[in-house]
Each structure stands twice: as C-alpha cells, then as structure tokens.
Amino acid sequence: MRYDVVAAGTREQLARQLDDGLPDLIIISGALPDLPADALCSAISCDPRLSEVPILMLVPAEARLAALQAGAAATLEPDSGDEILLARIRNILRQSDAPGDxxxxxxxxxxxxxxxxxxxxxxxxxxxxxxxxxxxxxxxxxxxxxxxxxxxxxxxxxxxxxxxxxxxxxxxxxxxxxxxxxxxxxxxxxxxxxxxxxxxxxxxxxxxxxxxxxxxxxxxxxxxxxxxxxxxxxxxxxxxxxxxxxxxxxxxxxxxxxxxxxWAMTDPLTGLHNRRYALPKLADIVRASAQSGRSFGVFAIDLDHFKAVNDRHGHTAGDAVLAEIATRMRDTVGPDGLIARMGGEEFLVVLGDCPTVRAMQIAEALRLAVQARPVRLPGVSGGGQLRVTASVGLALGRGDGDSWPEQVAHLVLEQADRALLAAKAAGRNRVVCATTQHAA
Incomplete structure (x- = not known):
C-alpha cells in the first residue's frame, strides 16, 4: 500500500497543510514548539472540518488515557516498530473507508x-x-x-x-x-x-x-x-x-x-420487485436449473384492457387495481417464486423446479386469481367495483452448460412474451404455453 505523507513542525505549517486539503489520517508523534501534543489533538478534534479525520498519537503507555480523552482514535508507544505502525495505519484507514457491506x-x-x-x-x-x-x-x-x-x-x-x-x-x-x-x-x-x-x-x-x-x-x-x-x-x-x-x-x-x-429494486406502487431485480434473478434461476437438471417456468402476465381502466376511472383507480392484483398474484405464487412488475400492467412470475403440469396449474391459478372477485375502487375515483381479467403466456426452460444463463433467460422470456401475445390475440383471459400452444 502506498501513502502520501506530509510533515508539519509548527502550527502554521499544519494550518497550511490543512488548507491545501484534508488528510485521511493525522499522526501526532510529539508536541509542536508552540502547542502540547494533547492540546494539539484536542484542537484538531474540535475543528468541524476535521471531526471525521482519525488521529493516531504516539505516546507512552501511561499517557494513553489522556490521549484518548483528548480525541485520539488510537495510540501507539513511540518506540513501536515499523510493522505495528503500518498495521495500525492500515487498520485505521480500513475502518474509516468501510462501506458497510x-x-x-x-x-x-x-x-x-x-x-x-x-x-x-x-x-x-x-x-x-x-x-x-x-x-x-x-x-x-x-x-x-x-x-x-x-x-x-x-x-x-x-x-x-x-x-x-x-x-x-x-x-x-x-x-x-x-x-x-x-x-x-x-x-x-x-x-x-x-x-x-x-x-x-x-x-x-x-x-x-x-x-x-x-x-x-x-x-x-x-x-x-x-x-x-x-x-x-x-x-x-x-x-x-x-x-x-x-x-x-x-x-x-x-x-x-x-x-x-x-428501493432501487422494488416497485413502489405494488411492493413487488421491478425489472432491474427480476432479470438478473431470472439468470440465477437458470444457473440453478443447469445444476439440478430441472426445468423452470416463466409466466408473462398482462391485465386485459387496462388502458380503459385509466381512461374511464382515472389513474388512482388504475393504481388501486394494480396494487390489488399484485397482492393476489403474490398470494397465489407464494414465497418460493419470483414475482415482479415489469412496467405498466405487465407482470412476470418465475418458478424454479417447475415441470409442465405444475406450470400449467400455476398459470391457470394466476388467471383465476385475477378474475376471482371485482376490485374495489377508491372513493376519490367514484367508488364502485371493477372486474379485471388477465392473459398469461407461459414458457418452460432448462439451463445447460453450453449457453450463458443470461442468454437462456432472454430466450425463455421472449418465448413467454410471444405466448402472451398469442393469448391476447386468441381473445384474452386465457393461458397459452409456448411449448405446446395449449390454451386454457
């Protein structure tokens, strides 16, 4: 490790050095001609500019308490060797720079x-x-x-x-x-x-x-x-x-x-994960699939005619619908699945270890959960209830050792999106599986 070191032998020299820029560490090895060491440490500690700059004082063991009381972050005896001095400097700087995981x-x-x-x-x-x-x-x-x-x-x-x-x-x-x-x-x-x-x-x-x-x-x-x-x-x-x-x-x-x-990875309206989180996590699920040899399911979900909700009832009503549907989907998927709002009225669900039969069951359960009961609209939007339906595109994938997980994730997500488009083209409120083109 390389250190840039500057020395000051008087208060005036120290003041000039501090005017040029704040140091990462101050080492006091003795008194200045015009200021005792403890007083110097106390003055530095009380300077608002230097309140976060650690001070290492080289003092005899019997003076250690006074040095700490004056504001030193650590002390060493003056005859300590270079090894312990450098270790102490590394330790102090490491603690000062710690980012907090x-x-x-x-x-x-x-x-x-x-x-x-x-x-x-x-x-x-x-x-x-x-x-x-x-x-x-x-x-x-x-x-x-x-x-x-x-x-x-x-x-x-x-x-x-x-x-x-x-x-x-x-x-x-x-x-x-x-x-x-x-x-x-x-x-x-x-x-x-x-x-x-x-x-x-x-x-x-x-x-x-x-x-x-x-x-x-x-x-x-x-x-x-x-x-x-x-x-x-x-x-x-x-x-x-x-x-x-x-x-x-x-x-x-x-x-x-x-x-x-x-906050950066959570959708503030629904509390679900957002796209920034979901895509890397999908790649992680692909990696796990490659190791286990088991398939995973990707579900692309879109609320039907959602633009009409905003146009007729206002965006507050649209937000209420999105929040309620997100809760229903979360309850349906459970803690083992990934669920995210990808934008607008589009949602993504990913389930690891998901064979075809289970994937179709989950897709249908998601579709039914959305339409299970009308969504209650807030009073500011005029109140009342609104029936909502969703189309679901399903794709099954399996990781392999020959392809990058991100590539597999992109491919399976694209297949689910195409299945979703097929579900909407076929009349909406249905499930289409990309592998079998089976409509529920």
Missing part, C-alpha cells in the same frame, strides 16, 4: 443479521481462564453501560453459528494455546452471526509481536490484557466504547445502503 442485499448475498439498537450493547469476554474474564468484567462494568457475558471459544463459535448477535468481542490473544485467540478472531469474522461485530484483542506484555497480526486480521483495537489499574481499565473502556460507536455508525450506514438498494 453495500452488496449484501436483495438476495444477491446472505443478508446481515439484525442489530437491535434498543438494548444495551452486548460485549462477550473470551479469556484464557474464567478468572481473567471475570476480572475484565469487574474492571469494565463500572465504566461502560453494556451487558457482559463470559464465554469460552466453543461457546462463542456456537452462539455465532446460531445467529445470536454480539456487538463486541474482547478476546485474549493466547487462550488454550499460544496465538489461538487470533484464530478465534478469524473464525468469528467469517461467521454470518458474528462478522459484523467489533473485535478487541488483549495481548500480554511479552507478546507485542501479535499486535500487527491482530490488526491485519481485522481486530478494531488491541489492548494490554492486564486491566489491573484504574487508568488501564479506563483507557480500555474508552477504546471499547469508541469501537462500539464506530460499529453503531457502520450498522446505520449498512442499513441505509440496504434501504436504498431495496
């Missing part, structure tokens, strides 16, 4: 487990002995408004496998064997139930070489495992609290990204 949504990946902001954060303590973990809890519980649980490594992994949510783990670097706390960190970060938690590794005084490894493995912070003084416990509590705050902001960003992705 933007791609995990809409069925494209496993969805993150929910985070309950309505309860006190849960901190799990994993130490080499219950006595050490209980000591941590005693020293931290008076300084943090959190729930603390003591677990051994197997209990921590088992709870993560069950999806039981933890906000932060404090793990000793050495548990049953030397360094196995880092292996536990790696495993927990790979589990769905625990990957979004914060992680702090507690390292013994003679094991400083593990700090860089822990930070590069994804620990948000490393601390000394001896919380035997009030100052050490206070500094550890501040570090844990800052990590919990970063996690909360990350959770909020992740939820916001997820909401925007949902």
């Amino acid at each position: 933007a791609g995990v949504a809409m069925g494209m990946a496993e969805a993150p487990a929910a985070f309950d902001h309505g309860t006190r954060p849960l901190v799990v303590l994993v130490a080499e002995s219950p006595a050490r973990a209980l000591c941590w809890r005693k020293m931290l519980s008076d300084r943090m408004s959190c729930r603390f649980e003591v677990r051994d490594p197997d209990q921590a992994l088992g709870a993560a496998a069950e999806g039981r949510q933890v906000d932060l783990y404090l793990i000793a670097a050495d548990l049953r064997e030397r360094g196995d706390g880092l292996r536990l960190l790696s495993e927990l970060r790979s589990r769905h139930g625990s990957r979004d938690a914060g992680f702090v590794i507690a390292i013994a005084p003679d094991r400083h070489e593990l700090s860089a490894i822990a930070l590069d493995l994804g620990a948000g912070e490393v601390i000394a495992d001896l919380l035997d003084t009030s100052a050490a416990a206070e500094a550890a509590a501040m570090s844990l609290q800052m990590l919990l705050s970063r996690k909360s902001r990350s959770d909020q960003r992740r939820a916001e990204v997820r909401r925007h992705m949902v």
